[in-house]
Amino acid sequence: MTQSVGQSVPHDAAIGHVQGNAYYLDDLPKLQGELHVGFVGSPIASGKIVRVDYSKAISLTGVVRCFTVKDVPGHNVFGIVVFDEPFLASEEVLYIGQPIVVIAAESVEAIEQAKKVIEVECIPTQPILSIEESIQHQKFLGPKRRIARGDPAEAIAAATHRLHGLFRSGGQEHLYLEAQAAISYPGEQGQITIHSSTQNPTEIQALVSEMLGVGMHEVVCICKRMGGAFGGKESQAAIPAMMVALVSFHTGRAARVLYDREQDMASTGKRHEYLTDWAVGFEPDGRLVGLKADLYSNGGASTDLSLAVMERSLLHSDNCYFIPNVEVTGQVCFTNIPSNTAFRGFGGPQAIAMIENIMESVAQELGIDALLVRRRNLYGEAPADVTHYGQIFSENKLAQVFDKLEATSNYQLRRDAIREFNKTSKLFVRGLAMTGIKFGISFTTKFLNQGNALVNVYTDGTVQVSTGATEMGQGVNVKIRQVVADEFGIPLSRVVVMATSTEKNNNTSPTAASASMDLNGAAARNACQQIRERMAVFASHRFASGPEGIVASPTHIVFENGEVLDRRRPQDRVAFGPFCAEARRERIDLGARGFFATPGVDFNRETGKGSPFFYYTQGATVAEVEIDRFTGQSRVVRVDLLIDIGDSINPAIDRGQLIGGFIQGMGWVTNECLVYDAKGKLLSNSPTTYKIPAITDLPEVFNVEFFPNHDNQQNIRGSKAVGEPPLMMGVAVWAAMKDAMGSISKLSSSALNLPATGEVLLECIGLGFHEKVSLEDASKTQLEEVVT
């Protein structure tokens, strides 16, 4: 029997997916008496609540009860890092759609009726709706963070060339297909079980217990699977879970909430929009000598995960490049929109787009190919192997990855052909770019880098494993199964991964930071090893034989091909199932709890120094785009991806992560565009008006490859994390668009921000015809005014 690890076995729930019987929350059968839950949110972005009247609603047939903050028995204000997020608005409202009244009813129709007659009266105050306004009013969330090395101001002043500018990247809606949802089942004596579509069951458990004023031990949170999450259910699954918990607490009935799409999009947070004020100094060969960048993120109305997101941005401002003198600062801005939150990449994409914009700008300025600039600046040998926060970047594969991809993508030939094409084509302009990624793996908050697992071996030799990892499509369940099957040398079919539940795994970290397999897989393996050790001792006595001169030796016991044997007498073997039954009769403990804590990672926020990452996932992308000169519409002609993810535990699953992440990143940099009205209401609040990539947006030619690498043996089975890194490979598509704009005019190129929608591109193309006003300078002075 071959090992499971390394095989492309299908997703754990693939059969259920294709048959439609893999259940998501709203597919669960309704319990007798179960209530539907909905809510009424704030009509305005900022103001004071003066009156809430739901008397008309509760007189409607079918409406059971309405709840406001007054009905919250425990704490109403929570937060992952800072306690500044109310569950239900009490006096102040902070964003449009912020939940104020929770409705419990016998039917969805009754909720719709109730919403129409609930009256909420507010006195509006002036909302803060942009990063600029927040800077102007100095309304920030948390302290400014800074990471620095050397003296960038002096280095930039002394450099042969200097450039500075403002760069904006837009937010991004998660658009997980399953909306936020939760169901609660009241238990005995005030206990409660919550089924939640969450990446973070432990947090749901903690927040529900605080909100209800009961102990954590009285709350169980279960998550079987999510219909997509991407970070959007790391912290933001909490409010819907608290809603149903509140309803069950007061009514003693089961309760279910499923946000409708508009509610979900309008009232939950997204990827942070960023605005960066940057300056670089560089030499004629493209070498950067100094970088100063002040990053501002749009945090929304509460802190949520914004500080950690910003921290990761600062840690990724270098991307793949060694810059001797660096100062990056980060400030999270308060605005009156739903609190922005985790989204695949977690601040990494914004920082990487920022520095890649600089690479393109430097190339434009020097009139050389941006690939040359990138290569000149790649991390290399000591001393050019130390990041600006002091971590040594070992196992650097960037140069090799770049070499390989430049060759396989035919970069140079295509560069020449595109130059020719752009000279002659009346209708289209093309662009080409190659960008890299170096993404640090681990939570930058040290304590989160732990995982625990529960492994139960049964007397027929089958195994159940439970960890804190939640399945959102990324395939963590099947990978854990593969690891566990190999530990006992049994077929994959003998192992099942159970629903994630706080009852089995306590104090777990969110399934995030790409690290859930690293942490939970390692914990599961640890549990298996404990059981195996006990089994080996038992087996060694079982196989020991005086006459044959075989003494009991646990180290000689082997678990393979579904059998247990002593390597010295392989002919005497026993099948794993009967062996387990025997072991139980001999009172061997066939269950264990495993634990793993990532060794050696830490980061000091105050000094901005440390080695926060266990290792880096690295890769590179070449993208070619074509843009219509008259309409701005674009298409991606060809993409080549090359990524180093070590020894893949499941290549097909990882390939799926790679491609899916890339396309999501491509969406972020091209057509995904959040539009708000002047009052802070989200207009792009459904898939009708918010356009994620469709199948027809796929690159016409799409080559995807893994870079062979076996040197990440410190991690589980030599693998590397793959969840988030590919999203940032999408930045290549944007860089190619910038390159295309450069072939029209310098102004067209420097005016390009992110996302590059058709409208934005056409605007930039238009600038090529009248280069009079320097847009960059105009907006620059504006920001300086606000900052001072």
Place this chain on the structure above:
Amino acid sequence: MKQDISVYINGKHYLITGADSFSTLSDFLRNRLRLVGTKIMCSEGDCGACTVLVGRRRDSCLGVLAHIDTNSHNAETSPDGNTTGLSWEYRSVDSCIQFMFQLEGAHVVTIEGLKSDDSFGQSLTHIQQAFIDHQGSQCGYCTPGFVMSLAGMRESNDKLESHEIREGLSGNLCRCTGYVAIEEAASDESFSRQKVMADSYCHDAMNAILDSRINDDVLIELPETTSENIAERLAFMPASLEPALTFLSMYPQATVIAGASDVGVWHCKSGFHPKIILCINRVTELQTFYAPNKAFDGIERESSLVLGASLNWESIREACREWIPQFDSFLTLFGSPQIRHVGTIGGNIVNGSPIADSLPILFALDARLRLASANGDRRVPINEFYTGYKKNVMQSGELLTHVELPIPKDAEILKLYKISRRRDMDISTFTAAIAIQLKHDSVSGFKTVDSVRVALGGVGPLVIRASKTEAFLLGREWCESVATEAGAIAATEVAPITDVRGSEKYRRTLTKNIFQRFFFETSFDCSKALQI
């Protein structure tokens, strides 16, 4: 007159009455039958998670072309020579915006109703197995919808080319996979072995029931009208035009519903639940198509296509393919396959959105609309049909029955444009139709503009004919500077607004640029692609 809706779901017969008749198909499936494999994501036709197949027999089918009659290739002769030999057509549909009352005579197949090949040894069909083999699912929420779309494509294909897969799946969104694995699953060679619906389900009983009611009108009353009681909600599904017009004269306030791809969205998103409904998707007269040179009602329409108002977009494509191929290919950008399988030309026209994709061509080609009421018929040129934003000259009791669409003259160059944020499955930001005829001046050697018709959409409350621009162009030499100037003039004729799909400025720039683009496209060979 029947008082219930006869519908099959996964081979089982249901007679629907009462409130269920007004439910959406997806609600009925999930809440009444607990067929929860059909997923809901957007409730407005934009994601395809709720895709099911709706099968209809050709003679009962919304959008069957009348000129492709029972004598043509579609008819299957049955031993007893009656219509029951007709084949059933299964098309993918977004069940979240279909109403139960639209489904009289239909057979709905959901993910739970896919039948595997027995020899396969599992309960999985080939398409499903291919999804597993190619890792076509991650979170799996979109998967049933994709499988159903592919099952729909299987009905008329043994093998799918890459462009067919992409076009055919453009109505299904996936946020996880990046689609590549799905594309690979769709190109798996086992596709040809997937059982088609004709082999999955025995249609005899369905045919018998359909035959027994195919000519009956269906009326649902809620609650049923009695001596004391008048119904609060009515849905009338007539089989022919006359009762439809009679009903409309009795209930002029009735909401007409054809494909419901607009009304269904209002139902789900804006709380629009009409009390009195006239559903016209069974009315045979509205599904006819007359090719040019065919007599229609005694009047010769020598060079017009006559299109029934209830023809869906896939049927319109078929009808136009030979005569206005540009329209056919343009319509691949209309909504998604699921939307084109239900949405009708009549609905698009009467809804009358300034970004309705069919309007620019109808304006440019001077289409005429045929309106009917119990009091008689009339014809209105489309250029005189609209009176304001989503307002038109139709009077109460009137129904749009046909669209007369003149085909472009032989020498006329016609181009249609749709600019949207995302290329496929998006609502337009800007649309245009430009038809131009050039004359070669033998003296000067120049080309001059002999005739020109320009219609623009998304640039104001109404689709407009750019008459100043047309007047300017007429007789001019056809060259780049003239095209540029035409654009500048057109930009003064429009009054666009800023909305979620684009700014006023963007729309004005597009208006300006589209003439240059048209000029270059028609004057040079721009097809030369860059190949490496």
